[in-house]
Amino acid sequence: MTSNIAESLNNVNRLARRLPVISLLEFTRVTIQRWIHKHNEEADKTISDMTKNMIFIYRKVIPSTVDLHTVAEGAKKFIVNLNTRRKLHEADFCSAFYSLKNFKDAYAIPVEPIPCESKCDIPSYISDPKMMPPGPKRSAGRPKFEC
Structure with a gap:
């Protein structure tokens, strides 16, 4: 993820x-x-309890009878018998990661706009220091011995 x-x-x-x-x-x-x-x-x-991506995956469910369904995932197929799971909603078969609530929670914290730099009050200890270029680079390898 x-x-x-x-x-x-x-x-x-x-x-x-x-x-x-x-x-x-x-x-x-x-x-x-x-x-x-x-x-x-x-x-x-979104009006469903599931996200758009989960609804797309759910459409891969192929009903056979009222209680018997086939779920296709690529080359794999799974048989689901709803007879053993009564009174469940389609969202009950999905991971909570795909719920609409979790989707909304993931995007609940906004990214705030930043005002124009001319309107910002920048402290002098940030605006005054000047950046100096890096010092000279050491050459690669072992330093030469000088007499």
């Missing part, structure tokens, strides 16, 4: 990586802010 967001950001940021660091960070912040907004809108439009 954690590599997907990194892969998504790497894909989106591939052109922005050429920008200066501050611009790259701002681009990343805006991108994440848009994603969170998009997912919150999607969650608000």
Whole structure:
């Protein structure tokens, strides 16, 4: 679950990586802010207890009789007998990770917009220091012995 967001950001940021660091960070912040907004809108439009992805997976369920269903997952097929599981909703067969509540909770914390730099009160101990270039590099290998 954690590599997907990194892969998504790497894909989106591939052109922005050429920008200066501050611009790259701002681009990343805006991108994440848009994603969170998009997912919150999607969650608000969802009327089911399951997320859109889980509903897509649930559509792979093929009913045979009222109680007997086949669930297809790629080349694998599973038989589910609902006779042994009475009065259960379709969401009861899904992991809680795919519930609408967890989906909403994942995107509940907003990424706040940042005001214009001219309106920011930057303390002098941050704005005054000047960055010096790094010192000379040591050459690779063992240092030469001098007499």
